[in-house]
Amino acid sequence: MPEIMQKLNCPDCGGPLKVQAGDAIVTCGYCGSDINLAVGSKYFLRHSIIPPKIGPDSIDAIIKGWMGRGFLKPSDLTRKYKVMSKELQILPIFIVHAIAKSSYEGVLTRTGQPVEKKGVLEKEYYWKVLGRRASAFPTREYEVPLAAKTEFEISALVPGAKFLNSELGDEEAVNIAKQEIERHQKFLLEKELDEMSRLDTFIEIKDTEFLHVSAWFVTYEYRGKVYNLILDGATGEDIVAEIPQEEKKGLFGLFGG
Numbered sequence: 346m347p348e349i350m351q352k353l354n355c356p357d358c359g360g361p362l363k364v365q366a367g368d369a370i371v372t373c374g375y376c377g378s379d380i381n382l383a384v385g386s387k388y389f390l391r392h393s394i395i396p397p398k399i400g401p402d403s404i405d406a407i408i409k410g411w412m413g414r415g416f417l418k419p420s421d422l423t424r425k426y427k428v429m430s431k432e433l434q435i436l437p438i439f440i441v442h443a444i445a446k447s448s449y450e451g452v453l454t455r456t457g458q459p460v461e462k463k464g465v466l467e468k469e470y471y472w473k474v475l476g477r478r479a480s481a482f483p484t485r486e487y488e489v490p491l492a493a494k495t496e497f498e499i500s501a502l503v504p505g506a507k508f509l510n511s512e513l514g515d516e517e518a519v520n521i522a523k524q525e526i527e528r529h530q531k532f533l534l535e536k537e538l539d540e541m542s543r544l545d546t547f548i549e550i551k552d553t554e555f556l557h558v559s560a561w562f563v564t565y566e567y568r569g570k571v572y573n574l575i576l577d578g579a580t581g582e583d584i585v586a587e588i589p590q591e592e593k594k595g596l597f598g599l600f601g602g
């Protein structure tokens with residue numbers, strides 16, 4: 346377990362704050378206020394939560410249901426799987442609302458005759474940045490179940506869940522979003538142009554929201570191998586789903602992995 350670094354109290358309610366190494370924004374476990382550790386004062390970012398709906402009492406049934414669903418799974422998976430570990434994490438995510446404008450000049454050569462192209466690619470983004478530096482959580486692919494979003498409240502948490510503070514402040518999160526959006530704009534234009542002679546991207550930040558989402562991190566064993574499963578703690582939908590390959594019978598079985 347990570348050690349508790351400092352003894353600090355919440356400026357709002359006076360309750361002791363649980364601070365772990367690397368935390369940048371600490372959420373008070375008593376009143377739900379957010380504290381910026383760098384300056385020791387309160388954060389005024391809008392803070393929301395997608396309340397977890399799947400607690401320790403219902404996760405086993407959700408996992409079993411997932412094992413039995415779909416055509417791609419081995420037919421004996423439901424009988425043979427064994428859960429090795431399961432943990433409900435409450436994860437911090439920043440959603441950065443931005444408008445990106447990339448003005449570009451380049452050449453299209455793939456059609457034979459080079460054609461000069463120039464213009465502006467303008468796109469609106471709600472870019473997600475995970476507030477943790479090391480996590481197996483696939484933030485880009487994750488679709489936040491926004492319909493369930495409410496204002497952050499400690500009472501929305503499930504007992505036993507692992508609550509994670511953000512290791513990023515909002516400025517750092519916005520900087521990461523800007524870099525990733527810029528790269529994504531470039532990626533989109535490189536699909537359209539064969540050579541780019543000029544690219545200037547300007548990113549306007551409209552708003553940043555701080556959000557906690559929940560996910561069950563599960564590992565299970567099947568025929569001697571261990572697989573990962575990450576399920577949305579609010580909906581039970583799979584976010585990461587490692588599925589065992591059905592063993593090939595006959596000749597291919599000799600060479601197959």
Ligand SMILES: [Zn+2]
Pocket residue numbers: 355356357358359360373374375376377378
């Ligand atoms: Zn407090």
